[in-house]
Amino acid sequence: MSNTANSKMSMHNNEDVEVVYSPPSTTREFPINLEHMLVLRDTMKAYKRCGGRITASDVSPETDGDGLNSGRMYTMCIYPPIVGHAVSVNGVLSVCEAAYGEEQPSDMMAAVRMTNLTSLKWVVSDTTGCITPVAVGRLNSSMMTRASLVYERVGPLTAYNNHAVCEAAGHTMNSSFWQNMYPILDDVECHYGLYGLMHDNTVISLGSAAGSDIEPNLEEREPKREQGGFLDMCFTPQSKSSGKVRALTIGASVRIMTKRTIDIACDILSVLRFGNGIGRRDWVVRCMGFCCTVAERDVRKLVDRWKTYCEPNMPTMHVFKDAKVANLSLATGVIIRPMRTVVESDKFVVQGPCVDSVSVHNSDTMEFANLSFPSREMEPEQYFNAAILTIPFAAWTADPRLNLGMQMLRQGMSLSRISGDATIVSHGEVEPLVKTPLTDLIMAKSKGAKLVSVPGVQLVTAFVNRSMNMEDACSVSKDLAESGIFAWSGYINYPLPSNPGPMKIGMKMIDKDWWKPGIDGTLAEVRMSKVGDSHAVVHVGSKKLEVGDKLGVSHGLKFTVGELIPLADMPRIVNETTGEVVVPNLLISTKNLTRGLGGTIREMAAITNLFPSIAAFRNWSGHKPTKTYTLEKQKEVEPKLPSGVLMANGKELRFKDQKVGMRTVKATYGIMRVLQLRHVASLKHHYASTDFRSVTVPRGRYRQGTPRLSEGELVSMMMQNMPSLQQARDQL
Structure with a gap:
């Protein structure tokens, strides 16, 4: 498709009028101050050229569990024009909507042609007070172009989550369920937020106790106070692919263009039936095919009417004051609320979200709605400084878990649930649902800078290229399992x-x-x-771990205790250079590090590569592009890692097997993996509100075996690798 598309449309008087339209370029560069997790390759190139923050890890991932090639990037594919733009497709002036898929820049235009586009539907009739379907050719071409090109410079973004959209469609409009999630806009407070996207979902699933989608049991779906946030971090709608469903954004509205959406748009546009505005009619109002010129007073009346609605299918209003364009978007999908940045005292300050106006600029919609941002001092700094660093997840992602790290981070901080557009405020430390001896020790030490060391027990993890009858199986030292530390x-x-x-x-x-x-x-x-x-x-x-017990998290990687091995029979890892010996008490297959939590660990390492030390990471206060740090620089963290590097790549390990006899495996104890695991643990253990919850019930189904131990417990074990090695080296 060329940048200039000519389309001839027939009017009702059978005259042909040529409409000339220039759609946005498919290779346009997004504003450099826009931070988001919807990664396009061209966007990443623009970030690098402009000195923006990009992922700096030079470590490529292994093949993902689904057989994907190393380094293959997945994203929520965005086809330009992004939202509500007019574009000529195969000679028909249409509206292009976002779709979900793998981002392939070379195929973008072909995909646009194959997308089920919605044709323009409405224009203003000559009859006063009517909005009727009339041929698009009657529109003034310059007016249509002007209404669309405002997005080329500062356009909104949308992403399409097909399963989440289906879930949102299962509730009636008068359900109190929606009122809890979408408060009246006049009651909404706008706050400083994070760059880009976060996860939020006020819904949990407890099987039949949660009710059905038609008749939800709201009381049971709301997390209890003692649960410290979410019982189930991410509500998953019932679907065949439920394991891969993820909510996308915090406070985001799932938009479905239903008949109700069109009815609301028609009601909002009905304020234009009579000439309410006094002054020049130099504003363009557009809603898909409806396009007309009005006065500024009319636009303010549109916004006032838009504010009166509170439901998931309401359209989204975009106001561009400089261009004098107002667009009422009916696009399907999940509307993303990106933030804008301003420079204050040589620091980058984030502002947003812009309520329901998805704009990457000074929000004129906020001004027209008489809503403003509060002072920056009201916001919880500890949350922002850490969560903001989940942005560079773009380098290596597994479909479609771009925000898995945010889910882990939020769960670890034990923040209370967020309702709709409520303030993101931590209510302090929340008592865990279950405490174990290990939890008590970890929480007592989590406020300090040093890692936790369990007296008398060295928690050391080795990663081996073996599997058992379960793909997520792990082997645990019998002595450790029966020591009572996991009681x-x-x-x-x-x-x-x-x-x-x-x-x-x-x-x-x-x-x-x-x-x-x-x-x-x-x-x-x-x-x-x-x-x-x-x-x-x-x-x-x-009081102890048994075969079949779970070590893991509510989402992502889960380990099942597959066997308990006496400590004397556990493999020894020998440093081939120095001869030093370390005995691990947890064996995990390397295959588990290519997906779920392992993928997040890998990606989190790319984030920490941007900072010279954990201290710099914690004290980060602005946009500070850095260079790629070498492995030696990565080791400059607090507390200091041991000066020596224990490597046992490809070392053969032998241990007994009651059925097979001697069994040989290969262990990989690489410094990079240890660092990656340790960085994740450092993030979670930095906060006083760390919540190591231990009992969670599997979503919608109750499996045989004990409830799972928490992610915090597992990560704390992995975290012990380097400090435990230091102590083991001192004892040798």
């Missing part, structure tokens, strides 16, 4: 069937047929929700 106890809410039988406080739940978790539990209380659903509060616990 835990806590409460879980379990939905009761319609006829549970006699219930008595103190009874053992293992005797009940409907009790699915494969662990003994004691009934502590029976509660009734407001809608009449009952659930049991069951006390569960264990």
Whole structure:
């Protein structure tokens, strides 16, 4: 498609009018002050040319679990024109909408032609007070071009999440569910936020206790205070590909262009039926095919009417004061709210989000809506300084988990849930749902700069290229599993069937047929929700790890204890240069480091590569482009890593197997992997609000085996590698 597309449209009087339109370039450069996680290759090139922050890791990932090639980038594909732009496609003046897919710049225009585009629908009729379908050819070509080109300089962005869109469509418009997520705009406070995108979802899933999409049980879906945030970090709609669904942004509205969306747009546009404005009619108002000129007073009336709506299918208003263009967007997908940056006292200051106006500039929509930003001092600095560093996840990503690191970070900080456009404020440290001895030790030490060392127990992890009967299996030292360090106890809410039988406080739940978790539990209380659903509060616990127990997180990588090996039979890692010996007590397959949590660890390393030390990372206060740091510079962190580097790449390890006899594997104990794991742990352990939750119930299904130990527990074990090695070296 050429940059200038001619399209001849027939008017109702059978006269042909030539419409000349120049769509935005497919290789346009986004503003350099725009920070977002929707990565286009051209955008990354622009960042590098302009000295922006880019990923600096020179470590390429291994092949992903789905057989993808190393370094293959996935993104939410954005086809220009991005939102609501007019474009001539195959000779028809249409509106291009965003689509989801792998970003291939060479195929972008071909993909646009194949996209199911929505034709322009409305224009102003000559009859006063009517908006009727009329041929597009009646529009003034310069007016249409002007209404579209405003996005070429400072345009909005959209991303399309097909599963999330389907989930949002399952609720009625008068449901209180939406009122909790989308407050009236007059009640919305706008706050300083992060660059780019974050994750937010106020919905959790507890199986049947959460109700259906048509009749949701809101009381059960809301996280309880003792849960310290989300019970389930990311609500996943029911779908065949539920394991790959991720919400995209914080406070983002899932937009579906339904009949209701069009009805709302028509009602908003109805204020233009009569001449309300006094003055020059030099503003262009556009909503897909509807396009007309009005006065500024009319635009303000449009915004006032737009503010009265509060529901997921409401359209989005874009006001461009300098260009004197107002656009009412009906695009489908998830509307992203990028932030803008301004320079104050030689520092980059972020401002936003811009409510529902998706703009990367001084928000004229905010001005027209009489909404403003509060002072920067009101915001939680500790959250921003860390979360802002999840932006350079662009280098290596696995479809479609671009924000997995943000989910982990938010979970680790134990922030309270965010409702709609509420302020992102930490309520301090929240008591974990379950405490283990290891948790107590970690939380007691997490405020300091030094890593935790468990007295008498050296937690050392080795990564081996072996697998067992389960792809996520790991091997744990029997001595460690039975040492009591993993002892835990806590409460879980379990939905009761319609006829549970006699219930008595103190009874053992293992005797009940409907009790699915494969662990003994004691009934502590029976509660009734407001809608009449009952659930049991069951006390569960264990003093040791057993085969089948889970080590992992609610999302991402999960390890299943596949075997318990006596410490004497665990493999020894020998430094071939110095002869030093280290005995690990946790063996994890290297295959697990190519997806999920492992992928996040790999990507987090790329972020920390941008900073000379963890101290610089924590004290980061502005946009400071850096050069790529070498491996030696990466080791300049607090606390200091050991001066020597223990390498055992390809070293053969032998240990006993009761069935097979001697079994030979190869262990890889690379310094880079240790650093990557350690950086993630340093992030999470820096905050006083670190929450090492241990009991979570699998989403919508109750698997045999004990509830999972937390991500914090697992990462803390991995974190011990380098300090434990230092202590082991001192003992040799």
